[in-house]
Amino acid sequence: MIDINLIRENPELVKENIKKKFQDKKLPLVDEVLELDRKKRALQQEGDGLRAQRNSLAKKIGSLMREGKADEAEEAKELSKKNNDRVAQIEQESAQIDAALKKAMSAIPNIIADDVPIGRDDSENVQGKVFLEPEEKPFEIPYHVDILEKLGGIDLDSARRTSGNGFYYLTGDVARLHSAVLAYARDFMIDKGFTYCIPPFMIRSEVVSGVMSFEEMEGMMYKIEGEDLYLIGTSEHSMIGRFMGRTLAEGELPLTLTSYSPCFRKEKGAHGIEERGIYRIHQFEKQEMIVICKPEESDMWYEKMWNYTAELFVSMEIPVRQLICCSGDLADLKYKSCDIEAWSPRQKKYFEVGSCSNLTDAQARRLGIRFYTTSWRNAKNEKTGKNEFAHTLNNTVAAPPRMLIAFLENHLQEDGSVYIPEVLRKYMGGKSKIEVKK
């Protein structure tokens, strides 16, 4: 959600931004917002005036009663009652306008960064930096489920019976590898100075509607029957929800957090669940990073954050690249975003294993995440405080089992075993490979 002042002061800029994102059908929203905003303010002024009258009448009635002038008090009561009818009417009207305004405002996309490539959809995303050149494998790389089955590491049939399609049993060394990657990713981020956090895996509807739109919620979130609780789709939901409505002290920023959680997603729409495999599933686990910082620092953190993910994959000897999200493919809340994609030697192309976004103040405005700065002077040049919206960013550190696909394909040996890079061995009991199961 962008600042309404920006629309008031510079509607052309907001319209230009909409055009850059190829959402021209949203252009009328800008004028709609201006009109609604005018009406809202007019109503507020009228309402405030009437409420001021009500307040002074109420005080007057109070003193009249004390003086024992019951007749005059009754008169004033009548007047106040009449006044209240109009107040109620105004309240109803403003509630309608507020709802319409909120709807229009949340459909207007965040202003995108100057360096976001202009493009219509994901086909126009731009390759950024490449880390580790992919090597040609001298043998055929099988589908990841076949690799996993040879290692005795997966049981999809049982998962389908117990839970349905889109779930999995990981077993033995593969399950251990899954945990090893998460533990390594966690320690990697702790070493970068991030604070490790395990958040709630269920959140209230109030928080859900804060962090996503109704449509997103329908397509993603599992609801707990008989409770006002939803399973989180990513730890970002509970991590950001943690700061809803809070004003943080300037000294607390930047908050650099790395969180672990399982993630539950319905995966309605889009491509749905594949029949075979663990690429798109209802349940996975993720190490995430979240930064809440001052506005002037968010560009810097964005660069750091996606580079951390790239560095992590490089340390596991997996070739990755940065794919810069173009204007048309950028979600409305985002200022800038890129994916980290890992190389698939089987498909001979890159596929997404993580996504880094700078939401500037758009998410913070929606959720009321502010910070208090004391380095501000008022008109009298006295030191005083000032509240501002913080900037929020999020990025995937590692999300197995999807990222295991990249791992397995890149580290598969000709004999079917899978090589374990140095950095993970201490989490694997010293093993340097996972052997084929006899």
Added chain:
RNA sequence: GCAGAGAUGGCGGAGUGGUCGAACGCGCACGACUCGAAAUCGUGUUACGUAGGAAUACGUACGGGGGUUCGAAUCCCUCUCUCUGCGCCA
């Protein structure tokens, strides 16, 4: 889960229908005193919205939502959370 008590500003804590945006204390900011500091004294100190160049004015907010009333921190309903006791559990 059951029973009782409670939720007020950055913190502690008064306030049980009108004069309450809220006593008092702590903290914080500015000033005086001082070579400087501590102590002391004085002044100021909630946020958000609207109008205004600004000073300021008005409105809203006492855990969230709803209600009663001319008027609600205060009364009623409801939800959430906290404390105490019992129960249950890893």
